[in-house]
Amino acid sequence: MPIRVGIPRALLYYYYFPLWQDFLQRLGAEVVVSDLTTKGILTRGVEHCVDEACLPIKLAFGHVKNLVDKKVDAIFLPRMVSVAQGEYICPKFLGFPDMVKQNVPGLPTVIDTAINVRKKQQDIHRFTREVGVHFNKGAVKSWLAYQRSLPIHIRYTKLLEQGHLPDEAVAVLAGKKPKALAETDLKVAVIGHPYNIYDPFISMNLISRLRKSGVKVITADNLTEQMVSQGVKRLPKKLFWTLSRRMTGGALTLHDTNAVDGIIHVAAFACGPDSMTGELIERFIRRDRKVPFMNINLDEHTGEAGVVTRLEAFLDMVRWRRQAV
């Protein structure tokens, strides 16, 4: 019987799910994903997590708990230290496997091998070898499995760059036809961490609300690495957080090239990097007063009135300004 390995639908799931799934399957695992976020999952997360953590980490706890309830044999929680040379992922990701092991009762095996390519790309050898051990696979077999999975990741990234959102890209990879989107008259950039903006529950359906209002949504993940690095060139020094760099670079490129009619920044409550990148993006954009900008804060509350009012007012403003020109 294959080992059932759970992947939580949280945090970097939105970047690496197709790669991880394929890699684990090649090692002989059966992959189980936690359910879509619900009030129940978030509540479980808040219950089990330490109070000081940010909203996305609390939510990820809920997804881990959901996998525990699904009675998987192992949970895949790679310790995400660095995914790009000279850059880091937020320190909370680094400590996430430890936080989980300390706080969630009844855990199965946790595969928490580190991914750390900050110094050298070759470190991924160690990662594949250590993950392979859990499946009784040798270093070479594991390395080959990973190499064979990489094309999926490249295809996935390409799909994102073509304008698909993660869940749509995953569906396309699974052989489904992409859904045709309704007519739009506006283009709005939604800038935020992937696990905030793509989770319909946490973002209170932000993206589908915008689409229903006739807006084409663009995110930083729809941009190529080249476009992102173009945007961060304006910054006085290097942004070494990978996700923040992508968000800031994406927002500034979209702003500088007049590619969008408005920019919405989405921040999660208690997120450290968000409070800085949000401010950074806002200052650069307000300096030119060219593109309307709005900041939305997400928290545990489920009252949607606040988000709805702000979105409506923002779109009114964008359309009104365009008419006036």
Add this chain to the structure above:
Amino acid sequence: MKGYLGIDVGSVSTNIVFMDEDTHVLESLYLRTNGQPVVTVQRGLKQMRSQLPANTLVKGVGTTGSGRQLTGIVAGADAIKNEITAHAVAASHLVPGVQTVLEIGGQDSKIIILRDGVVADFAMNTVCAAGTGSFLDQQASRLNIAIEEFGDLALKGNAPVRIAGRCAVFAESDMIHKQQMGFNLEDILAGLCEALVRNYLNNVGKGKEILGPVVFQGGVAANVGMRKAFERALGIEVQIPKYFNVMGAVGAALLAKEAVSRGVPTRFKGFSVADREYKAGSFECDGCPNLCEVIEMAESGQVIARWGDRCGKWATALAAREAAI
């Protein structure tokens, strides 16, 4: 006589205005919502009917405020708009050339920046109610003075006491401390106004370019102490429009006029809605772990609207039934 109705259903007050075809406000009502939006709107419409000549023809209705959807369904609205747009429309109509709108209501406060008659930027208070009218309301009742006298008393203070305005809870303990120290009431009230203004400008007005003409509206604009505190902090004159406390309703009426200007007949159900029986109820949907609280509105025993479900299952079921009829 022909004209337009504007209805603003806020958390604290419900305001209704009647505006003639030349956009002159003929009648205005300011009622306390008391947590009963539908009953209050019905009462208001009844009162409005008795104040208007018998041959009055309502050409259009607009609703705004946090109860806009509910009221829009009950009254049959032609325009249902968020309060930010409504306030901006009203301010730029009544005070041509306005560049900054400061609005402080019961549970929210906002700033709207207009340039060349178009909204250029806006912000609303975030997760905290510090800096809103209910803060003053609370402190006034704690000091045992009527909210109506607050402003005049605050004006008499000539050495405003420094009170922390960042958080309503801390402001209260700070204020008690100052009372115990022996500061007089007027100076404490003046200090409260300054604290609120400071907090508003730091929180809601953060990073905004406040240029004159400045308009101050919303229920709190009745407080002359607040107006003075704003003028002192900003160093520019602050205007209070004649209809400062019903500006949202004025904006809604203007938006209704625009909505029906393209020759669409009004959806207004007539003043008789005041006599009909409306019943709002709610239930928890157990279709998934989200456990949405679904709200139902029934008119004379017939369900006419449902909302609050995240997936739209209940709302669309009703819409589908309506379409079938």
